[in-house]
Amino acid sequence: MPWFVRRVLGIVPTLFLTWTIVFGVLQLIPGDPVMLALGGTPASDEVLDNERRRLGLDQPVYIQYLTFLKKMAIGDLGNGYSSKQPVSEMIAARVRPSLELALGGLLVGILLGVALGIAAGLRPHGWIDTMTMSTALVGVSLPSFWIGMLLIYVFGLQLEWVPILGDGIDALILPSITIGLFLAGGLARLIRSALIETMTQDYIRTAHSKGLSAVRVVAKHAMRNAIIPPITLLGLQFAVLIGGAVVTERVFARAGLGSMLIDAVLTKDIPLVQGLVVYTTTAYIVINLLLELLYGIVDPRIRSRRA
Amino acid sequence: MTTTTPAVTTAILPPRRLIARTLGTPGAVAGSIILVLLVFGALFASLLSPFDPNATRVCPRLAAPSLTNFFGCDLFGRDIFSRILHGAQLSLAVGLLTVAISLIAGTIIGMVIAFLGGRVDRIGVRMLDVMLGFPAIVLAILIVAVLGVGAFNAALAVGISGIPRIARVIRSATLTLVGREYVDSARAVGASQTRILRRHLLPNLWPIVIVLGSLDLGTAILSTATLSFLGLGAQPPTAEWGAMLSAGREFMRYAPWTMIFPGLALFLAVMSVNLVGDRLSHVLDPRASGHV
Numbered sequence: 001m002p003w004f005v006r007r008v009l010g011i012v013p014t015l016f017l018t019w020t021i022v023f024g025v026l027q028l029i030p031g032d033p034v035m036l037a038l039g040g041t042p043a044s045d046e047v048l049d050n051e052r053r054r055l056g057l058d059q060p061v062y063i064q065y066l067t068f069l070k071k072m073a074i075g076d077l078g079n080g081y082s083s084k085q086p087v088s089e090m091i092a093a094r095v096r097p098s099l100e101l102a103l104g105g106l107l108v109g110i111l112l113g114v115a116l117g118i119a120a121g122l123r124p125h126g127w128i129d130t131m132t133m134s135t136a137l138v139g140v141s142l143p144s145f146w147i148g149m150l151l152i153y154v155f156g157l158q159l160e161w162v163p164i165l166g167d168g169i170d171a172l173i174l175p176s177i178t179i180g181l182f183l184a185g186g187l188a189r190l191i192r193s194a195l196i197e198t199m200t201q202d203y204i205r206t207a208h209s210k211g212l213s214a215v216r217v218v219a220k221h222a223m224r225n226a227i228i229p230p231i232t233l234l235g236l237q238f239a240v241l242i243g244g245a246v247v248t249e250r251v252f253a254r255a256g257l258g259s260m261l262i263d264a265v266l267t268k269d270i271p272l273v274q275g276l277v278v279y280t281t282t283a284y285i286v287i288n289l290l291l292e293l294l295y296g297i298v299d300p301r302i303r304s305r306r307a
Numbered sequence: 308m309t310t311t312t313p314a315v316t317t318a319i320l321p322p323r324r325l326i327a328r329t330l331g332t333p334g335a336v337a338g339s340i341i342l343v344l345l346v347f348g349a350l351f352a353s354l355l356s357p358f359d360p361n362a363t364r365v366c367p368r369l370a371a372p373s374l375t376n377f378f379g380c381d382l383f384g385r386d387i388f389s390r391i392l393h394g395a396q397l398s399l400a401v402g403l404l405t406v407a408i409s410l411i412a413g414t415i416i417g418m419v420i421a422f423l424g425g426r427v428d429r430i431g432v433r434m435l436d437v438m439l440g441f442p443a444i445v446l447a448i449l450i451v452a453v454l455g456v457g458a459f460n461a462a463l464a465v466g467i468s469g470i471p472r473i474a475r476v477i478r479s480a481t482l483t484l485v486g487r488e489y490v491d492s493a494r495a496v497g498a499s500q501t502r503i504l505r506r507h508l509l510p511n512l513w514p515i516v517i518v519l520g521s522l523d524l525g526t527a528i529l530s531t532a533t534l535s536f537l538g539l540g541a542q543p544p545t546a547e548w549g550a551m552l553s554a555g556r557e558f559m560r561y562a563p564w565t566m567i568f569p570g571l572a573l574f575l576a577v578m579s580v581n582l583v584g585d586r587l588s589h590v591l592d593p594r595a596s597g598h599v
Contacts, residue, residue: 017434026452146574
C-alpha cells in the first residue's frame with residue numbers, strides 16, 4: 001500500500017477512539033438529558049416520553065453509541081438544545097471569526113518568533129539570546145487573558161489607536177497580538193535550538209567557505225533543515241486555534257467557536273458541547289495527518305519510517 | 308506527538324545541597340523570594356489582610372488605590388488587596404491539589420502499563436495518545452461540563468486532563484527500569500508485582516515525579532485561574548484571581564486596578580513557580596529540561 005494511503009487509514013482508529021471518549025464522558029453528565037433538552041420547562045410525562053423517543057434516549061446505551069458513531073461519521077451532529085438548530089450549521093456560522101483570529105495570531109507569532117529565534121540561535125548566549133530566552137520563560141507565565149486586557153486598556157482605551165470591538169480587520173489586531181505573543185515564545189525556543197544544531201553541521205561550513213553571504217547561508221542552507229520542528233509546532237497550534245481560542249475570544253468578546261463552547265457548557269447544551277468537541281478534535285487529527293503527509297512529500301526519509 | 312523521556316537519576320541530593328544548587332541562578336533566587344512571600348501571604352492571609360475579603364462597602368465603590376486600600380476597591384466596595392491575599396491561599400491550594408491528582412493517577416497508570424507490558428501497554432499508550440490529542444483546555448472544559456462549575460471541580464478537571472501527559476512520561480521512564488537487573492532479582496526471589504512496583508520501581512521514579520510536578524504547578528495555577536475567568540471555576544463572591552479578573556474586565560475603563568492587580572498576582576505566582584521549577588528540574592534532571 002502506498003505510504004499516504006496507510007497514513008490516511010491510520011487516523012480511522014484514532015477518530016473512533018476520540019469520538020468514543022467524547023460519547024463516554026458526556027454519558028457521565030448527571031441529570032436527565034430530556035429535562036436538559038427541555039431547558040427546565042415543566043412537561044407532562046407524555047411530552048417527556050415523546051421527547052425521549054425523538055432524541056433516541058429510549059434506546060439502550062450501546063444502540064445510542066452506535067447511532068452516535070454513525071451520525072458523527074456522516075457529519076450529523078444533531079440539534080442544539082437551546083436553539084433547536086442543527087449543530088453543524090451553528091458551528092459553520094462561527095468558523096470564520098475563529099479562523100480569522102487563528103490566522104492573525106499565527107502571522108504575529110511567526111513574524112516575532114522567527115525573528116527572535118534566528119537572532120538568538122545565531123549567537124547563542126549573546127545578549128539577544130539571553131533576553132529572548134528569559135522573556136520566553138516570563139512569557140509562558142503570563143495569563144493570556146490579562147495580556148489581552150492590558151492591551152485593550154493601553155491601546156484601545158488610553159491611546160485609542162485601535163478599536164476593541166467589531167468585525168473589521170483592525171479589531172483583529174489586539175487579539176492577534178495576544179495569541180501571537182503566546183506562540184512566539186515556544187517558536188523562538190524551537191528555532192533557536194534547531195538552528196544551533198544545524199549551524200555546526202559540515203555543509204554549513206562548506207557553504208561559508210564557498211564564500212556565500214551570511215544571509216544566504218542562514219536562509220537557504222540552515223533554515224531549510226531547521227524548519228520542520230517549528231512547522232510541527234505551528235501546525236498543531238493552528239489545529240488547536242481553529243477550534244476557537246477560548247480565552248482570547250472571551251476577552252475580546254468575539255463570537256467564535258471558543259466562546260460558543262463556554263456558553264454551551266454553561267447552558268448544559270449537551271449536543272452543542274459534543275458537536276464542538278468532536279469538531280475540534282477531528283480538526284486536530286486531520287491537520288496532524290496533513291502535516292505528516294506534507295513532511296513525507298518534503299522529506300523522503302520520513303516516508304520509509306514506520307508510523 | 309513526541310514525549311521526551313527524562314533520564315532516570317538514581318539518587319536524590321540531600322535537601323541542603325539540593326536547595327543550595329537550586330538557588331544557583333539569579334532567576335531561581337528571584338523566583339524563590341517571590342514564592343516565599345506568596346506562601347507567607349497565603350498562610351497568614353487572615354492576619355495580614357486589613358479587611359475581610361468579602362466584606363462589602365469597606366471603601367467607596369471602585370475607589371482608586373490609596374494608603375488604606377493599597378490596591379483599590381472593587382464594584383462592591385471590597386478591598387482588593389485583602390481579596391488578593393485570600394486569593395493566593397485558594398490559588399496555591401487548588402494548584403497543589405491539581406498537580407497531586409495528575410501526578411498520583413498519572414504515575415500509577417504509567418507505571419502499571421509499562422510494568423505489565425504487552426497488550427496492556429499497547430492499548431494503554433494508544434488511549435493516552437488519543438487523550439493527548441485533545442487540546443488541554445478543551446479536555447478540561449469537557450470535564451467541567453460533566454462535573455459542573457466550581458473551584459474544586461475546576462481543579463479536578465485540570466488535574467484529570469493532566470493525567471495522560473504524566474502517565475506517558477512515567478511509562479517511558481518505567482520502561483527503562485523494568486529491564487534492570489535488580490528488578491529481575493526481585494522477581495527471582497519471589498517479590499509480588501505490587502511489591503516490585505512500590506519498593507523497587509517507585510523510589511527510582513521519584514526524581515522524575517518531582518520534576519514533572521514542579522514544572523506543572525505553574526501551569527496548574529494558570530489553568531484553574533483561566534477556568535474561573537471563563538466562569539467555569541470559582542464563582543463569585545469567592546476571592547479568586549481569575550474570577551476577580553473577569554469581574555474587573557467590565558470596569559477597566561474607569562477602574563483599571565480591578566484587573567491590573569489580580570493579573571499581576573497571578574503572573575507573579577506562576578512565574579515564581581516556573582522559575583524555581585525550571586531550575587529544580589535542571590538540578591535534578593539536566594537532560595529532561597533541555598538544558599544539556
